[in-house]
Amino acid sequence: MEVYHLYSxxxxxxxxxxxxxxxxxxxxxxxxxxRVLDSWKYAKKTAEALGFxxxxxxxxxxxxxxxxxxxxxxxxxNRAIQFIHERALEEVAKMEExxxxxxxxxxxxxxxxxxxxxxxxxxxxxxxxxxRPLLGLGYKTIRELTEKLFIIEIRESEKLEKSDYEVELxxxxxxxxxxxxxxxxxxxxxxxxxxxxxxx
Amino acid sequence: MEVYHLYSxxxxxxxxxxxxxxxxxxxxxxxxxxRVLDSWKYAKKTAEALGFxxxxxxxxxxxxxxxxxxxxxxxxxNRAIQFIHERALEEVAKMEExxxxxxxxxxxxxxxxxxxxxxxxxxxxxxxxxxRPLLGLGYKTIRELTEKLFIIEIRESEKLEKSDYEVELxxxxxxxxxxxxxxxxxxxxxxxxxxxxxxx
Numbered sequence: 001m002e003v004y005h006l007y008s009x010x011x012x013x014x015x016x017x018x019x020x021x022x023x024x025x026x027x028x029x030x031x032x033x034x035r036v037l038d039s040w041k042y043a044k045k046t047a048e049a050l051g052f053x054x055x056x057x058x059x060x061x062x063x064x065x066x067x068x069x070x071x072x073x074x075x076x077x078n079r080a081i082q083f084i085h086e087r088a089l090e091e092v093a094k095m096e097e098x099x100x101x102x103x104x105x106x107x108x109x110x111x112x113x114x115x116x117x118x119x120x121x122x123x124x125x126x127x128x129x130x131x132r133p134l135l136g137l138g139y140k141t142i143r144e145l146t147e148k149l150f151i152i153e154i155r156e157s158e159k160l161e162k163s164d165y166e167v168e169l170x171x172x173x174x175x176x177x178x179x180x181x182x183x184x185x186x187x188x189x190x191x192x193x194x195x196x197x198x199x200x
Numbered sequence: 201m202e203v204y205h206l207y208s209x210x211x212x213x214x215x216x217x218x219x220x221x222x223x224x225x226x227x228x229x230x231x232x233x234x235r236v237l238d239s240w241k242y243a244k245k246t247a248e249a250l251g252f253x254x255x256x257x258x259x260x261x262x263x264x265x266x267x268x269x270x271x272x273x274x275x276x277x278n279r280a281i282q283f284i285h286e287r288a289l290e291e292v293a294k295m296e297e298x299x300x301x302x303x304x305x306x307x308x309x310x311x312x313x314x315x316x317x318x319x320x321x322x323x324x325x326x327x328x329x330x331x332r333p334l335l336g337l338g339y340k341t342i343r344e345l346t347e348k349l350f351i352i353e354i355r356e357s358e359k360l361e362k363s364d365y366e367v368e369l370x371x372x373x374x375x376x377x378x379x380x381x382x383x384x385x386x387x388x389x390x391x392x393x394x395x396x397x398x399x400x
Contacts, residue, residue, distance in 0.1 A: 001344070022222040023345070100341070107316065107335070116307065123338060135307070135336030138320070141300070141329045144201070145223070 002026045003100040003131060004092050006085075007054070008164035009043035011146040012134060013104030014193040017052055018149060019133040020102060029054040032088045034064040036168040042192065043163035049195040063087045067165070068172045071183050077169070078111045084165045085112030093126035102131040108139045151194040162192055202226045203300040203331060204292055206285075207254070208364035209243035211346040212334060213304030214393040217252055218349060219333040220302060229254040232288045234264040236368040242392065243363035249395040263287045267365070268372050271383050277369070278311045284365045285312030293326035302331040308339045351394040362392055 003020055007013045007029035021027045029052045031043040040056040047054035063084060071080035085103075092101050105113055114122065114130075123130050134142060146152060170180035203220055207213045207229035221227045229252045231243040240256040247254035263284060271280035285303075292301050305313055314322065314330075323330050334342060346352065370380035 001348070019219070019223050022224075023219050024222075024348070105336075107319070119307070120338070123340070129338060129341045129344070131338075131341055132336030133333075136305075136332030136334065138323060138329060138331075140323070141331055144329070148201070148224070 001100065002028060002097075003102050003129075004028050004030050004095075004098050006088060006092065006101070006103040007031050007043055007047065007052075008104075009046035009162060009192055010104070010164060011150060011152055011191045011193050012106055012142065014046065014050060014150060015142060015146050016102060016104035016133040017050070020131070021052075025100075027052055030057050030092060031055075031163050032084075032091075032165065033058050033163075034061045034168050036061065036064060037171050039161075039163050039167040041163075042161045046193050046195075050193070057088075057092060059088065059091055064165075064168055064172055067169055068176065071169070072173070072176075072178060075183060077166070077184055080169065081165055082111045082113070084169070086114070086118070088165075089114070089122055089130070090126070093122060093128045093130075098126075098128060100129040100131060102133065104134055105132050106134040106139070106142060107137055146193075149197060151197055153192045153194055154189055155192075156189060162190060164190075166190075201300065202228060202297075203302050203329075204228050204230050204295075204298050206288060206292065206301070206303040207231050207243055207247065207252075208304075209246040209362060209392050210304070210364060211350060211352055211391045211393055212306055212342065214246065214250060214350060215342060215346050216302060216304035216333040217250070220331070221252075225300075227252055230257050230292060231255075231363050232284075232291075232365065233258050233363075234261045234368050236261065236264060237371050239361075239363050239367040241363070242361045246393050246395075250393070257288075257292060259288065259291055264365075264368055264372055267369055268376065271369070271373070272376075272378060275383060277366070277384055280369065281365055282311045282313070284369070286314070286318070288365075289314070289322055289330070290326070293322060293328045293330075298326075298328060300329040300331060302333065304334055305332050306334040306339070306342060307337055346393075349397060351397055353392045353394055354389055355392075356389060362390060364390075366390075 003025045031040045033040040067080040071077045203225045229247045231240045233240040267280040271277045
């Protein structure tokens, strides 16, 4: 049972990968990249540290361009992040070999988050299973599990060597002469997983 | 990390128990009973077959009486099942030793199902974590996993030796001179787990 798991190297997507592997899936981590930065390399490094197979999936830069437009229009990044994530899920789901896709979205997330009709639509349109191991877990549960499992580095978003959509989106905004801090929250801490606390 | 898991012996609550144990929890299965029938014994048997610790938690029969009133009034069982499940979660959550509770509710269930505000309220009121391992899994995923893991017996609800709320609720309705088939769907298949296909 192979599952393609959207992976940023952060603690949520790492925890979801751990759960999937623990219950018997063959987990293939995939990191989305738009060829704007080589920020996928941080996720690859973490994936290797955790002992997972990892690939990069390059998507059309037009998706990122459109997301930049959306967040400039909105003055905040939520709808843009949601837009990228939906496109990412669709692009992975439509790949011939993909029967199961997953991500690290959590119960208490606002974005990215597929409401039930959209989740079912994704499954039906692409004939895949969409698995969200963290959807039934609250923030306390996730904090407890990730603190137990992982060595985690926490820094401000602006400084962190990360692989999520935000990194390339901020870079593209800067290229367009827009200060990402006018759109993203100023002190927004994010995490990166460096490895296991013990071997799992 | 101990978790008290509401357990009926069915495939959903068994799968949820398997996931919890796989990711590192010490899982204590608890079956709710109202002392109307000794139907808890089927869940205990399955729990033992799967190698889990199991206890019965007896709740006040007034809860079941109230649920019977609700489903007589409604002509179908949904609101009554939801009512019992919410009371069951609260009663377990308020126990001194309980820090984490869980159940086998799934993404595609209508009842029982706690919407997000109710799930958070449960956590806040009783200072527990409420964990739902199946909330991010669709019916195809659950079918695939349970078929892989468990030897399952499928029969009509009316005939099955089960331990869920429905069994005692149907019995109480019959005692009141009401045909459960006037309230519950006529051909409603339910499942019971008999054991592992392999040892996990």
